[in-house]
Each structure stands twice: as structure tokens, then as C-alpha cells.
Amino acid sequence: MAVVELLLSPLAAHVRTARLVTVTAARRAGLEDGLLDELRFAVGEACSRAVGLHARHAPGVLVRVTIEDGPAGLVVTVVDAGPAAGPVPDDVSAGIVEGGDLAGDDGEHDLVDPDVALALLTGLVDTATVEPGVTGTTVTMRWPLPVAARGPGATAVSDT
Amino acid sequence: MAVVELLLSPLAAHVRTARLVTVTAARRAGLEDGLLDELRFAVGEACSRAVGLHARHAPGVLVRVTIEDGPAGLVVTVVDAGPAAGPVPDDVSAGIVEGGDLAGDDGEHDLVDPDVALALLTGLVDTATVEPGVTGTTVTMRWPLPVAARGPGATAVSDT
Amino acid sequence: MDLSLSTRTEGDRTVVVVGGEIDVYTAPKLREQLIDLVSSGQYHLVVDMEGVEFLDSTGLGVLVGGLKRVRAHEGSLRLVCTQERILKIFRITGLTKVFPIHTSVEEAVAATD
Amino acid sequence: MDLSLSTRTEGDRTVVVVGGEIDVYTAPKLREQLIDLVSSGQYHLVVDMEGVEFLDSTGLGVLVGGLKRVRAHEGSLRLVCTQERILKIFRITGLTKVFPIHTSVEEAVAATD
Numbered sequence A, B: 001m002a003v004v005e006l007l008l009s010p011l012a013a014h015v016r017t018a019r020l021v022t023v024t025a026a027r028r029a030g031l032e033d034g035l036l037d038e039l040r041f042a043v044g045e046a047c048s049r050a051v052g053l054h055a056r057h058a059p060g061v062l063v064r065v066t067i068e069d070g071p072a073g074l075v076v077t078v079v080d081a082g083p084a085a086g087p088v089p090d091d092v093s094a095g096i097v098e099g100g101d102l103a104g105d106d107g108e109h110d111l112v113d114p115d116v117a118l119a120l121l122t123g124l125v126d127t128a129t130v131e132p133g134v135t136g137t138t139v140t141m142r143w144p145l146p147v148a149a150r151g152p153g154a155t156a157v158s159d160t
Numbered sequence C, D: 001m002d003l004s005l006s007t008r009t010e011g012d013r014t015v016v017v018v019g020g021e022i023d024v025y026t027a028p029k030l031r032e033q034l035i036d037l038v039s040s041g042q043y044h045l046v047v048d049m050e051g052v053e054f055l056d057s058t059g060l061g062v063l064v065g066g067l068k069r070v071r072a073h074e075g076s077l078r079l080v081c082t083q084e085r086i087l088k089i090f091r092i093t094g095l096t097k098v099f100p101i102h103t104s105v106e107e108a109v110a111a112t113d
């Protein structure tokens, strides 16, 4: 089982690194091309949310992204140390017209509203689960991998 | 200070991910273009060595790569859980003609000889230090960063 | 990969052509662009998203912010987008109810409420 | 980024043109190629490294392995490389003493010891 774990300080640029690493690892693990896009969007969203929360509430703590391919398929986990997530809203458009702003309370910054991020994420990925915990939130996403087609990335160094 | 930490199971493919992440982070941190190549070679070497050692001696343990940019410049650390490194050989060509093999004892596999990797690494990077410890070896490499030119990657999410 | 921006005028509308990735890293650039247009009195905007490869909720937030700014001046913000992967992002968040979304710049420029 | 390999014959020499990255991930392909050539009786090899962008110690190991295999048959393995960044890797490891390194395929093909 191939594992990549990425720990990131809360910088916007690192969200791109997380997308890149996840998409690369997923492609190597054999994830269908048709699913790569969904993965890219979902991981981007989970990471922007986490990075935004850390920037505000826990700037010294690293965001943790884990990518595993195993019998359960491709499992991507994003763990943050922000305030625990509340229930995921169903429709975020409500209230926007009379002044709510998707980009957080603070109109001067382009922070991700963590609720909107979760709504988008769970809307994109059927298997996404959001677990609020004492120290933060864990977002877990799963995608199926073709049973036989484990890519060359699954080859251990000593298998030649 | 931007930090990226990457934990990798011992697969050859992951060495490429480590190169990619390190080069990307270094470029964002403002490392001179002329030094990116040296960084790529050195990190690749440190990671192939670590991945090779883990594949043989600690397949369940993740290799740890840390990239930090701070007042000390760009600092890249690769930590493995293999047998502690011995003294770095000066010239690895000796003995090759009569049968030594750069690619490890096991001629059937393309494992990196950890001594050759260290020789190459310390030959490439003046500032590289190799510290054998109880649980493995830590390779640390430093590169200077332009004082003023901290790239856009250094911008925190909330600085807009 | 990075964000590209260009603007042109068509009659009383300003068309903003966006390409690349609108994410937490690049969204501030788009936000500035929209603020600049509104500050210079351009209140009828058409944002052409056909070249957008990636859009996250920060990008959505910037578009919503732009909408609120033009509305404060009785203006409009219309989107041009036919890419299913991007439309999906608007649908999931319910924002298809908030933004008029057109299939071409011509259609968006010609549209009135 | 990936490794590319092609071979051609010039007189009694076989030229292997290598491009891309020779690293711990791709080196096995090069190793197989060299083994195949030796198995099929081609003992005088010229490895053209001009298109190589990256070389690590696994790649060096594979080249040394190839050298040993051709030597077992009184053969030769010559390298073509003028890229300073790649030459540096051979110099640091002392392998410039082990491999004849030429500045062109013509020179390497024409060379005898």
C-alpha cells in the first residue's frame, strides 16, 4: 500500500502543491482519468478550507493531507486544527443577496467560508465524510481503484 | 516561515513526487534558478537512498522530507529509518572494475548503494550534513535565499 | 495553471475574460480586477469563464463579492460558462439561482433583465 | 520527464540514445535494455546521454552494471555527454575514471582503446 502524507503550513500556495501531489499519486495508483478532476476539485476545496481555518485560528499548526491506496480504494484525508465543523448547509445561495458573503465574514480577505467549502465538497464527492473532533475536523474521501490495474506507482523499489 | 513536510512509503515513484514538491516549494520561496538544479539532484539522491534503505530494512516506515524557508535560507531535511550511515567514501570508483557494484550488493535489483548516494550528495551540496542517529540518518541541506525576494508563495492566505 | 485576466468593452458592458485556475492562491487577483472596474464606473460586467480550468469556493466568493458591488450601483454581473465541470460547482452551491449564466459572450452582452 | 530509449547500429557498435530522467523509478528500463543488448551479442555499446535531464546514483549503478556485462565479453561501453550538470555527477563519484566519455556519437563510434 502506497502512502503519501503531506503536512503544510497555512499558505494559499500550498493548496496547489496538495492538489498536484494528490492528482499525481492518484494517477499512479491507477485512478480512472474521469475521476481525477473530481479529486482535484475536492482536495483543493478541503485544503483551502483547512488552510483558511489554520491561517485564522492555528497559524503555527500544519494541515495534514494523507493519500493512501489500498484495498479500500484511494483514500484521501485532510485533517485540520480549526474550530469543529458544524452541520453542512444544504444550499449556500440563501442569504447571499441580502449581504451574506461566500468568502467569509471578513470582506477584505479572500478566505474560504468553511461551510461553503464543506457543502461543495460533500456535493462533489458522494463518499466524503466530515468528522468534527475535539482538536479539529477530519474530512475523508474515497474513490474506487480498478482492482487489477495498480499502476507502476504501486511497484516497490525492489520489484524489478 | 513556510513549511512543507512530506512522508512517503518506500516506492521509487515517490522519489519523483519529493523532487517535484521540493523544487516547487523552493521556486516559490525565491531560490535562484541557478540553484534549482542542484536542489533537484541532491533531494532526488537523498530520497532514493532513504527509499532504498526503507524498502530493505523498514518497509512499513515512512521516509520524512521537510522543506522550510526561514532566516537560515531554504533547509531541506531527509530522515530515514535505515541502518545508520557510515563515513562518506571519498571516491566510489575504486573497486568497481574488480566487481563492486554501485547499485548495491544485490545485482538483480536497482537499489541505490547508500554510500554512493551520500558521496554524490555531499559532493553536490557543500552545506550537506549527514547525522547518523539511533533510529536512522538525517541528511540536512541548506541553500541561501535572496533576503528581500521572498516569492509570492511566502504570502499568507490572509495577506491580500 | 496560473490565472489570466483581460478586459474589453462591448457597448455599455465590460467583458472580463478569465483563464486558468481561480483558487485560494489566485482569487485575490480577480477580486482586485472586479473592484477596479467598479471603482472606475463599470457596473455591467460579463465574466467569460470558458477558459477557466479550476474554480474553488474562494473563487465563488470573489464572484459573489463582485455581484454585490455592481448591484450597489444598479449594475449586473453575468457569467459565460458551458463547461459542465465548472457549471457543477455553481449548481452544487445553489449559485445558479444567483448568477445569470449564458452560453456565449454575445448572448450575455445582449441580455437584459 | 519519463525515460526514452532507442537503439541503432553503427558498424560493430550499438548506439543507445537515452532521453529524460534516469532515476530510481526509470533505471530498471535502462538496465533491461542493456541486458537485452548483451544477451543478443552486442558487446560494443555507445550510450548517448545528450538528452538526459536527470541522473541519480541508481542510474550510475545501471551504467556500471552494463560496463561489467560488456567487459565480461571483451566489449566496451562508451558514453556521450557534454552537459556540465550530468558530467558533474560522473566527476563527483570518480566514474570519469571508469567510463570513456566522448563529446559526440561520431567520436565514440570511431574510438578504440
Ligand SMILES: Nc1ncnc2c1ncn2[C@@H]1O[C@H](COP(=O)(O)OP(=O)(O)O)[C@@H](O)[C@H]1O
Pocket: A016, A017, A019, A020, A021, A023, A036, A040, B024, C001, C021, C054
Ligand atoms: N509545477 C507545479 N507546482 C505546483 N502546483 C502545480 C504545478 N503544476 C500543476 N500544479 C497544480 O496541481 C494541480 C494538478 O496539476 P495539473 O498540471 O493540472 O495536472 P494535469 O496534468 O492533470 O492537468 C493543478 O490544480 C495545479 O494547480
Ligand SMILES: Nc1ncnc2c1ncn2[C@@H]1O[C@H](COP(=O)(O)OP(=O)(O)O)[C@@H](O)[C@H]1O
Pocket: A024, B016, B017, B019, B020, B021, B023, B036, B040, D001, D021, D054
Ligand atoms: N506531474 C509530475 N508528477 C510527478 N513528478 C513530476 C511531475 N512533473 C515533474 N515531476 C518531477 O519533479 C521534478 C521537477 O519537475 P520539473 O517538471 O522538472 O520542474 P521544472 O519545471 O523545474 O523542469 C522532476 O525531476 C520530475 O521527475
